[in-house]
Amino acid sequence: MTVPPSAVGMGSRSADRRLGGTRSAGSGSPGSSTDPDTAVSDGRVAHIDRLLGWVLALCGVVIVLAAGSRVRLTPAQFAPWWAALAFGTVGILLVLVVTGRIxxxxxxxxxxxxxxxxxxxxxxxxxxxxTGGDPDTLRPWVWALEPIMMCFVALLARWPVVLGYIVLSPLLPVLSGAVFLGRIPHEAMLQAPVHLGNGAFVAIIYGIRxxxxxxERVAERNRRISERRAQARSVAERQQVLARIVHDEVLSTLIAATRLPGEPVPELRVAARTALQALERAAAGPGASAEIAVHEAVERLAAAARRCAPGAEVRIGAVRGAEAEAVPxxxxxxxxxxxxxxxxxxxVHAPGSRLRVRGRLDAARLRLTIADDGPGFDEGAIPEExxxxxxxxxxxxxxxxxxxxxxxxxxxxxxxxxGWRR
Structure with missing residues (x-):
């Protein structure tokens, strides 16, 4: 029987593990979706994170500019290495503002x-x-960048890490005073609880995200609905064309074959009549088919096999005791x-080969085997049409x-x- 590395990268893979991730079915993140109609693609999640990161960097630069005089006093009040560290942070934010969209x-x-x-x-x-005066009054401008960094961590890590950063980062100046001064400066002690409240910015960024x-989910769902409507219209148009062909060409030919004058080939009339009956059943719909006795079903299957391949070895039978039962x-x-x-x-494709049809049927199951000893074929090579x-x-x-x-x-x-099982 024969018949003829992308820009999404690391960010997209981690996006489904944070709040609002939608790609991974097992991510377990709040707001996740396993429905393919509403899932947001990795590329879109990464695009959202990119946009949020750019806005955060821009806000960070604005915060530094607002600090004004405190920033200008940094070289006079701090060692060069610390000033380089602080201004290095600003440099990174500037790079993100300029290139964060590309x-x-x-x-x-x-x-x-x-x-x-x-x-x-x-x-x-x-x-x-x-290196300045009284450390008890020190409030360095770099502290103001904490909410920005908390939000960056929210884009980078899971919520337990984010929560840990929110709690620990305001304590770093306190620990710095305890380690390098041997005591906790007064202003650092007062500012620690205030900076702990910066965690609210993380909740805001989560809400925006x-x-x-x-x-994006709504847009994706609407896009898929539009695609399905277009596919449905295409299918309906093809079915309409097929229906016209069946009505104008196939039906007329079959009817003519059943009414040929003279002595036509008997098999032709039988085949045409059978095809017309099949079309009538299909037009009546699936609900029109009644239950048929097993013994009659066996006879119909055997007759159909002999009609299509008169030389085939046909052995189709009912399971013992099931003859009076019925099948759909x-x-x-x-x-x-x-x-x-x-x-x-x-x-057609294996002429002259030995054809065998074997089958067993009862009210609950059917098994049919059709075999030939032809050259075989490659199913993957069958054209789509x-x-x-x-x-x-x-x-x-x-x-x-x-x-x-x-x-x-x-x-x-x-x-x-x-095969079939009830």
Missing amino acids: LPNPWLRVLWISAVVATVAAQATVFAGY AGLLER GAMLDAAASAMSEALRNSV RLGVRESILGRMRALPGGSASVRADAAGTVVEL
Whole structure:
């Protein structure tokens, strides 16, 4: 039987592990979605994170500019190495503002991490680098960048890490004073609880991110709905064209074949009458098929097999004691049509081969095997437009509730197995 590395990178893979992630079915993050119709692609999640990171960097630069005189006094009040560390953080923010909309996502993550690390280092060593007057009154401008860094961490890590950073980062100046001064400066003690409140900015960035993701979900759902409507229209148009062909060409030909004058080939009339009956049943719909006795179903299957391949060895029988039981007519029609298509393929594409049809049937199950000893075929080589094996055999049986079908082909021949279970 024969018949002829992207810009998303690291950010996209980690995005589904944070609040609002939607890609991974098992991420377990709040707001996640496993529905493919509403899932946001990795690329869109990364785009949202990129936009948020750029806005955060811009806010960081504005904060530094607002600090004004305190920034200008840094070289006079701090050691050069600490000033370099603090201004290095500002430099990273400026790079993010200028290139944050175009850099590959992995590079953005590196810059976000670098900004956080530089800020942490500046806070942890602030009293080691301080060379000014009374440390009890010191309030370095770099502290003002804490909410920005907290939000960067929210884009980079899971919420337990974010929570840990929110709690620990305001304590870094306190620890710096305890380590490098041997005591906790007064202003650092007063500012620690205030800076702990910066965690509210993380909640805000999470809320903005969740809102943007929801907007993307709605857009994705609408896009898929539009695609399905277009596909449905296309299918309806193809069905309409097919219906016209069937009405204008196929039906007229079949009717003419049943009414030919003289002595036409008997098999032609039988085949035409059978095809007309099949079309009538299909037009009546699946609900029109009644239950059919097993013994009658066996006779119909055997007759259909002999009609399509008169030389085939046909052995189809009922399971002992099941003759009086009944099977769905829709199942019988589908199995008979799939078997007939398989036999026609063998007759056309493996002429002269030995054809065998074996089957067993009762009220709860059917098993049919159609085998030949032809040259076989490669199922993967079947063109998409050829529907015989793909749709008329496999598709028809697999679409049947409880139905199954498989095709095995090699140099020894082809075996088609059709099955059904109630």
